[in-house]
Amino acid sequence: MNRNPSIMNHDRTDTFTKKKTKKGISMFRNASSKNAPAASAAPTPNVSSATADQPAKTLRIAFAGSGMMATAMIDGLLSSGAVSGPSDIFTYDSWIEARRKMSERGIMVVKGNRDLLLAQPDAIVIAVKPAGVASVCQDLTSVLTGPNPPPIPQAILSIAAGVTLGVISSHLPDHVHPRIVRVMPNTPALIGMGASAYCTPEGSPQSSCDVANRILSSVGEIALHLPEHNMDAVTGVSGSGPAYVYAFIEALSDGGVRAGLPRQAATALAVQTVRGSAEMVLRTGKHTGELKEMVTSPGGTTIAGVHALEQGGLRGTMMDAVVATTRRSMQLGGKSEEEIRDKCGL
Known part of the structure; x- marks a missing residue:
């Protein structure tokens, strides 16, 4: 069989290329x-x-x-x-x-x-x-x-x-x-x-x-x-996850502005901090808790900030966001509330 279907345009143009790295994955x-x-x-x-x-x-x-x-x-x-x-x-x-x-x-x-x-x-x-x-x-x-x-x-x-x-x-x-x-x-x-x-x-x-x-x-x-059966949870973590990360970056930048930094500097520092921290997880293979301990000195500035995050319920809020997204994905997929509870305990 002919491998050339009905084509509307046969012109050729170059397309851009991009370089990618695979460090630490x-x-x-x-x-x-x-x-x-x-x-x-x-x-x-x-x-x-x-x-x-x-x-x-x-x-x-x-x-x-x-x-x-x-x-x-x-x-x-x-x-x-x-x-x-x-x-x-x-x-x-x-x-x-x-x-x-x-x-x-x-x-x-x-x-x-x-x-x-x-x-x-x-x-x-x-x-x-x-x-x-x-x-x-x-x-x-x-x-x-x-x-x-x-x-x-x-x-x-x-x-x-x-x-x-x-x-x-x-x-x-x-x-x-x-x-x-x-x-x-x-x-x-x-x-x-x-x-x-x-x-x-x-x-x-x-x-x-x-x-x-x-x-x-x-x-x-x-x-x-x-x-x-894992795909709805995937939606909650990686499918919708970029939105959570953007919100975190925005909040980190807002905190910098509240503490006196110019917006441009606060955003640049927030973005690179998130990027660099993620790369640390990928390259080192260390548990995130261990990496957090590397930054957190007894009685220091970082533990004061971590304490504030815990008081604000950062972990629970993030978990709730993933669960809410997963539930919504299951609902859009036609699953009943009973199915959601029975299959996923959500």
């Missing part, structure tokens, strides 16, 4: 749940199952939707070398402006979701809002169950928040169910610093996990393979 490589299937954490980008003597095969990836997260993935795939170039990325978006932007970058823009499969990609990423998932899946199903269907992609990834494997499966033919991958990325993926988790159905082939790992590791440091 090995401590999280095997951090996924012991109950998850084998592909626990993301390999170094562009490695997968290849060896130094046998480089990883470049991928062909199709995107249904080309919003911010899809664009971040495309940028990561190009800069990491996971794809050979823009001509190995295929997109369709119902918004004409989104199609124009992709076309200007040399990305292959097709005429509809059905044409994404005709490119015979290694993976399709469903990158639309939750309400649009059913429509995309129905378009794909019409091709997969039609005459002379193309090969099934190794993985069909969905990054639609709260849409379960069961919901996705209900809109796709039975023979592709094992290759469905539900992904929970987060917004730092927009700068190549994402933390992602994904889940797969029982019986999912290793090739689906491998492809998912390569895609997700191109936009972040961690991609954990977890059971689906």
Whole structure:
């Protein structure tokens, strides 16, 4: 079968590249749940199952939707070398402006979701809002169950928040169910610093996990393979976590201003302090409590501040935020209050 679907624009343009570092992240490589299937954490980008003597095969990836997260993935795939170039990325978006932007970058823009499969990609990423998932899946199903269907992609990834494997499966033919991958990325993926988790159905082939790992590791440091029942908690920690961190940085900066610092200086110090502290955890592998003790002298300034945080309930408030987000994610996923209490004790 011809691997060139109906393309709207064949122009090629260069895309920007970004450099990424992988310092100190090995401590999280095997951090996924012991109950998850084998592909626990993301390999170094562009490695997968290849060896130094046998480089990883470049991928062909199709995107249904080309919003911010899809664009971040495309940028990561190009800069990491996971794809050979823009001509190995295929997109369709119902918004004409989104199609124009992709076309200007040399990305292959097709005429509809059905044409994404005709490119015979290694993976399709469903990158639309939750309400649009059913429509995309129905378009794909019409091709997969039609005459002379193309090969099934190794993985069909969905990054639609709260849409379960069961919901996705209900809109796709039975023979592709094992290759469905539900992904929970987060917004730092927009700068190549994402933390992602994904889940797969029982019986999912290793090739689906491998492809998912390569895609997700191109936009972040961690991609954990977890059971689906953990995905709502993932939303509470890493999915919504950036908002908590931004609020903390803002509060830290506000404290500096209250103590007399100019706003610009307070914000710069707060941002770098959070960044440097996170890097200390990654590079040293030490428990956060041990690192805190390194800064906290008896009767000193830091313990006075820590005492104030404890009096204000920082830990409990943060835990409550994660639990509240997890509960809301479960509610949006259609779970009843009884199910939430029974399954998660929340």
